[in-house]
Amino acid sequence: MTERTPSPAVDLDRQLADLEQEIERLRKRSREQSVSVDAELGPLLERADHLRVQIYTNPSPWHIVQLARQSQRPRLLDFVGTLCSDVMELHGDRLYRDDPALLAALARFEGQPVVVIGHNKGKDTKENIARNFGMPYPEGYRKALRAMRLAEKFRYPVISFVDTPGAYPGDEAEERGQAEAIARNIQEMSRLRVPLVVVITGEGGSGGALAIAVGDVVLMLQYAVYTVISPEGCAAILWHDASRARDAAEALKLTAQDLQTLGVVDEVLPEPFGGAHRDPDATFAAVREALGRHLQALREVPIEILLDRRYKKYRRMGRILEQSEQSAQSSQSPRPLAGDG
Amino acid sequence: MLNWLRRPKYGSLERREMPAGIWAKCPRCRNLIYRKELERNLKVCPKCAYHHRLTAVERLEITLDENSFREYDAGLTSTDPLGFENYPAKLSEARAKTDQAEAVITGEGTIDGSQTIIGALDFHFMGGSMGSAVGEKVARAAERSYEQRLPLVIFSASGGARMQEGVLSLMQLAKTSAAIGRIHDAGLPYLSVMCDPTTGGVTASFAFLGDVILAEPGALIGFAGRRVIEQTIRRKLPDDFQTAEFCLQKGLIDMVVPRTEMRSALARLLAFVGAPRVLPAAIEPAPAAQP
Numbered sequence: 001m002t003e004r005t006p007s008p009a010v011d012l013d014r015q016l017a018d019l020e021q022e023i024e025r026l027r028k029r030s031r032e033q034s035v036s037v038d039a040e041l042g043p044l045l046e047r048a049d050h051l052r053v054q055i056y057t058n059p060s061p062w063h064i065v066q067l068a069r070q071s072q073r074p075r076l077l078d079f080v081g082t083l084c085s086d087v088m089e090l091h092g093d094r095l096y097r098d099d100p101a102l103l104a105a106l107a108r109f110e111g112q113p114v115v116v117i118g119h120n121k122g123k124d125t126k127e128n129i130a131r132n133f134g135m136p137y138p139e140g141y142r143k144a145l146r147a148m149r150l151a152e153k154f155r156y157p158v159i160s161f162v163d164t165p166g167a168y169p170g171d172e173a174e175e176r177g178q179a180e181a182i183a184r185n186i187q188e189m190s191r192l193r194v195p196l197v198v199v200i201t202g203e204g205g206s207g208g209a210l211a212i213a214v215g216d217v218v219l220m221l222q223y224a225v226y227t228v229i230s231p232e233g234c235a236a237i238l239w240h241d242a243s244r245a246r247d248a249a250e251a252l253k254l255t256a257q258d259l260q261t262l263g264v265v266d267e268v269l270p271e272p273f274g275g276a277h278r279d280p281d282a283t284f285a286a287v288r289e290a291l292g293r294h295l296q297a298l299r300e301v302p303i304e305i306l307l308d309r310r311y312k313k314y315r316r317m318g319r320i321l322e323q324s325e326q327s328a329q330s331s332q333s334p335r336p337l338a339g340d341g
Numbered sequence: 342m343l344n345w346l347r348r349p350k351y352g353s354l355e356r357r358e359m360p361a362g363i364w365a366k367c368p369r370c371r372n373l374i375y376r377k378e379l380e381r382n383l384k385v386c387p388k389c390a391y392h393h394r395l396t397a398v399e400r401l402e403i404t405l406d407e408n409s410f411r412e413y414d415a416g417l418t419s420t421d422p423l424g425f426e427n428y429p430a431k432l433s434e435a436r437a438k439t440d441q442a443e444a445v446i447t448g449e450g451t452i453d454g455s456q457t458i459i460g461a462l463d464f465h466f467m468g469g470s471m472g473s474a475v476g477e478k479v480a481r482a483a484e485r486s487y488e489q490r491l492p493l494v495i496f497s498a499s500g501g502a503r504m505q506e507g508v509l510s511l512m513q514l515a516k517t518s519a520a521i522g523r524i525h526d527a528g529l530p531y532l533s534v535m536c537d538p539t540t541g542g543v544t545a546s547f548a549f550l551g552d553v554i555l556a557e558p559g560a561l562i563g564f565a566g567r568r569v570i571e572q573t574i575r576r577k578l579p580d581d582f583q584t585a586e587f588c589l590q591k592g593l594i595d596m597v598v599p600r601t602e603m604r605s606a607l608a609r610l611l612a613f614v615g616a617p618r619v620l621p622a623a624i625e626p627a628p629a630a631q632p
């Protein structure tokens with residue numbers, strides 16, 4: 001991959017971007033000069049639609065990143081509002097403040113009490129500014145942990161919705177222990193004594209996502225992404241060129257399908273053609289069905305077995321190679337035996 | 342330095358190339374220091390107390406009782422699970438440069454007679470980044486601590502998760518944190534020591550989960566990088582931001598301990614929290630098999 005060869009998908013993407021620019025230019029002219037441009041516009045729109053069909057039939061990882069970040073994509077409140085009833089939001093970490101980037105609530109799912117937590121991205125700029133674009137401070141993660149403790153106390157399962165660019169990288173977040181808050185949540189979720197189901201609905205941005213994404217079952221929407229670093233960040237570090245984010249998106253293996261292959265995601269939930277926002281109801285139905293099925297199955301598992309399974313599930317993640325130690329160059333003196341074989 | 346730890350070599354070099362010269366220039370105070378004197382002072386600048394970064398081997402040598410170390414999982418390494426551009430080459434390069442198979446060494450040993458499981462990350466190996474192998478070795482060390490009812494001590498020095506292993510490196514945060522959770526459940530002590538630098542995914546997992554968290558003076562400790570934060574808040578950060586002393590003041594860590602006192606601080610903590618004692622120079626042989 002040292003030579004950069006644009007994939008056909010990327011080519012289509014560029015063609016579509018050019019077309020959209022041209023369409024916008026025509027519309028602007030029409031508005032400004034009050035002239036009809038329909039004759040010119042028609043074929044362009046048709047061509048754009050055709051390109052979109054081609055693109056969404058087999059979207060590249062970079063297209064999927066765009067879909068995951070789509071501003072019209074269903075948000076946490078859409079999922080909770082549609083899938084749950086009797087929703088009572090809980091506020092605050094009892095230590096510092098309430099973090100609107102992360103939602104915690106008591107709710108019913110199919111009549112059963114649950115605790116819901118999730119990154120609370122907004123739909124527009126105003127909402128996003130109020131909720132910090134779904135990027136929590138430590139107090140957000142601590143609120144989530146507090147809600148999970150309630151779930152444990154009352155024996156309610158936890159449903160967690162993941163959609164964040166990442167934990168907020170600010171000076172105050174650092175001062176209040178962003179790393180500790182994430183680490184604590186990850187550890188506590190690995191041994192929380194109630195079933196945990198995670199749904200990655202949009203962006204799964206690194207540690208900030210994982211801080212509420214340890215679960216017995218991890219579900220992922222087809223066009224969501226989950227990654228250790230943003231494609232832009234990865235490209236900037238690797239190639240000192242953030243514009244190579246498309247290449248990084250390919251290299252990072254961040255799509256739902258890749259993650260299922262890698263054993264990180266248990267089930268991929270299908271999205272409508274063109275993305276969840278094209279038919280939100282179909283998306284909600286898919287999430288509802290999967291959540292119901294998994295929660296029911298998890299409820300029947302004794303908690304000690306569930307905890308053991310959860311531990312082993314994360315314990316197995318990754319790929320390692322155990323070289324025989326002779327393949328290393330000979331040591332300078334006889335080496336003591338390792339502690340256990 | 343002490344130079345007692347002998348391990349198999351994983352690099353292509355017969356001998357590690359030591360930078361030549363009798364004098365070393367301190368990167369902080371710019372003074373020329375007699376190299377022998379620097380080494381005697383555990384690589385702490387005698388003029389300005391700057392703590393030079395140590396390799397994992399050096400760290401274990403100055404921390405453990407001489408010849409008390411038994412290594413675990415020496416040959417365990419990462420693979421290239423994603424087929425990531427240049428990753429195999431970067432791994433070989435790191436092995437050649439450091440003679441280590443991976444970015445962490447784990448094992449067991451004694452600190453002033455107190456028996457413990459121990460791990461040391463090596464920033465010289467791909468920035469001490471945590472991929473599958475580092476996560477696995479740390480998790481196994483934690484599990485051995487649990488099985489053998491021994492304390493765990495981990496020296497961290499890491500830039501974070503290893504990008505080249507994608508989300509599998511992110512999953513090492515969960516793997517290591519879950520394993521550390523078992524130690525806590527068993528009532529065993531886990532001491533975390535943060536060295537320069539400890540950032541990103543390692544802070545968001547095992548490094549910040551210590552019962553007691555220690556740090557070396559001046560160590561950089563934080564989750565997000567300075568540049569990213571400055572771009573986000575559109576302000577310049579103070580010079581001492583994310584230093585060990587800053588973290589101590591903000592209540593994020595328990596103590597800042599100079600390198601020359603670290604071994605005795607750990608020994609004191611281990612004696613306090615009840616590590617099994619081993620008489621000096623009398624490490625018991627493994628018990629004979631039952632008839």
Ligand SMILES: [Zn+2]
Pocket residue numbers: 367368369370371372386387388389390391
């Ligand atoms: Zn100096």
